[in-house]
Amino acid sequence: MLSVRDAETTIFNLTQPLQHPQDTEIVDLLSVNRILATPITSQLDFPHWDNSAMDGYAVRYADVESANHEQPVILEIVEEIPAGYQPQSTIQSGQAARIFTGAVMPKGADTVVMQEETHRDHNHIQILSAPKNQEFVRHRGSYYQAGNQLLPAGIRLNAPEIAVLAAAQCVKISVYRKPKVAILSTGNELVRPNQSLQPGQIVDSNQYALAALVHQMGAEPLVIGIVPDDKQALQQAIADSITTADIVLSSGGVSVGEYDYVEQIITSLQGTIHIRAVAMKPGKPLTFATFDQDERNILYFGLPGNPVSALVTFWRFVQPAIAKFSGLVDAWQPQFINATTTQELRSAGKRETYVWGRLSLVDGVYQFQLAGGSHSSGNLINLAQTNALAVIPVGEKVITAGNAVKVLKIGN
Structure with missing residues (x-):
């Protein structure tokens, strides 16, 4: 034994x-819970262009670095830039552009002042507080640069990975x-x-x-x-x-x-x-x-x-x-977590023993609560709604409440 x-x-x-390629197939983008067979690269930068992370005003930092409530900086608004619009103006000294979250930064501007720190008067804007240089600007390629590996092979494709593939315009994917x-x-x-x-x-x-x-x-x-x-x-x-x-x-x-x-x-x-x-x-x-x-x-x-x-x-x-x-490179091994048992756990001590219950996170500490009822191998009923197995090592007969126990996660 x-x-x-x-x-x-x-x-x-x-x-x-x-193995790749004999055990692979091509699937469409919505094929979730599949294992990626080949690495993914993209020819797109992320973000695709410099864009605003805030509703506000695109400005030149040199114009507004000394702005404050007592001495606001007044700039002329020369353009309004919603998301999806290509700016037509180059921001010159003394100018600003109204800009919205996700919109392309206009040439000449390097900083966004959030609208809460401004006061607008027709086609002029008062900057009431100095921003940080390049504040609220998401720079092209700051998340990912074209040509690099975007996703590695051997990972499971769930919602976040599907979103990345969609953003990268990968509509057909090689999976195991x-x-x-x-x-x-x-x-x-x-x-x-x-x-x-x-x-x-x-x-x-x-x-x-x-x-x-x-x-x-x-x-x-x-x-x-x-x-x-x-x-x-x-x-x-x-x-x-x-x-x-x-x-x-x-x-x-x-x-x-x-x-x-x-x-x-x-x-x-x-x-x-x-x-x-x-x-x-x-x-x-x-x-x-x-x-x-x-x-x-x-x-x-x-x-x-x-x-x-x-x-x-x-x-x-x-x-x-x-x-x-299935082709998973990492994260296929059993996942054990150190937890504190809320109840006494018992075993005959002759074999490694598994008892079932619920694992929960309480104030940053994992706790294991034993399922009620008989822990017989024929009792399927109290296995329902459990998500973890506590492990009692060989030779150990009792783990008292409040002590550490190794727990195998078996559910989400």
């Missing part, structure tokens, strides 16, 4: 990201294809949510939870469905999955029961098993294997069947593996 750290190292080292993740559940006791429950049966919630998580990550879930505890049926399902998917997730069938066939099937399909169990709670019966399929390295995760165990192992190992595989 591997430690969590050794299991993590094994999985992440064997996870190789998609979506990883395909096959998802199947095993067990004769499982039924679909729209079926009537008979004694001894349970609803297959894992299929839906895992598909939702895969979708949230920008990958493509391939929902295989429920496979009975039949060796031949399960072997066919896994064989089909590794021919169509990049990553396969099965839940159930990885323990030591008489109907747990996953490891036998992996071996018979020429897969290599790297992990059979992990010293963690919940999530001990985790299988991780790889298949060499048509020069593709397929990742296989045999997750525990218990709903909480399946999700905890997904968050701890599968989610970062999918993120790395």
Whole structure:
């Protein structure tokens, strides 16, 4: 049985990201949550021209550097410049132009005086306070200079990045294809949510939870469905999955029961098993294997069947593996935060233990609040609305309220 750290190292080292150019495609600008495959440069400066950051008056600093309320400087207004208008005048000594936020600075002017520091009288303006030299002027190229790298490859495209691409007039973008993740559940006791429950049966919630998580990550879930505890049926399902998917997730069938066939099937399909169990709670019966399929390295995760165990192992190992595989260069690793627990946390101390709850920021300090109710691996109910897993290290049985705890973020 591997430690969590050794299991993590094994999985992440064997996870190789998609490659450029064979794993890329061209998409349109509104394709959010995709991974950029090539760096972006622009032929535009940002800002595109010197412009005003304030409603006010464009002036020559040399004219107004001594202005004050007792001795205001009086300038002639020679032009009004709204946003989107090309100035026609060159500001001479003793002159000013009325200007609005975002408008192009006229030639000759180097400073903007905000309108609150002025008094207008017809076509003249009194400057009541001396501005700083070049105040409220956004200079061309001060944010970004044309020809430099604007966005690096290997980042996720969310709203801010989409805005940058739109501003740079990049309407077609090279991104990595979506990883395909096959998802199947095993067990004769499982039924679909729209079926009537008979004694001894349970609803297959894992299929839906895992598909939702895969979708949230920008990958493509391939929902295989429920496979009975039949060796031949399960072997066919896994064989089909590794021919169509990049990553396969099965839940159930990885323990030591008489109907747990996953490891036998992996071996018979020429897969290599790297992990059979992990010293963690919940999530001990985790299988991780790889298949060499048509020069593709397929990742296989045999997750525990218990709903909480399946999700905890997904968050701890599968989610970062999918993120790395998808082409993310940074920020694919699990994100841990040091927090203070508001309640006592308990563990048997034999395995690294994960308990779920809510992480919040209170007066600049992260706090972890344990979810109420039983922390059984079969209790899916109190996992709802949680966003973090607190980690109790091996050998530690109690973390008292008010003490530090390492917390894995699992939500927004």
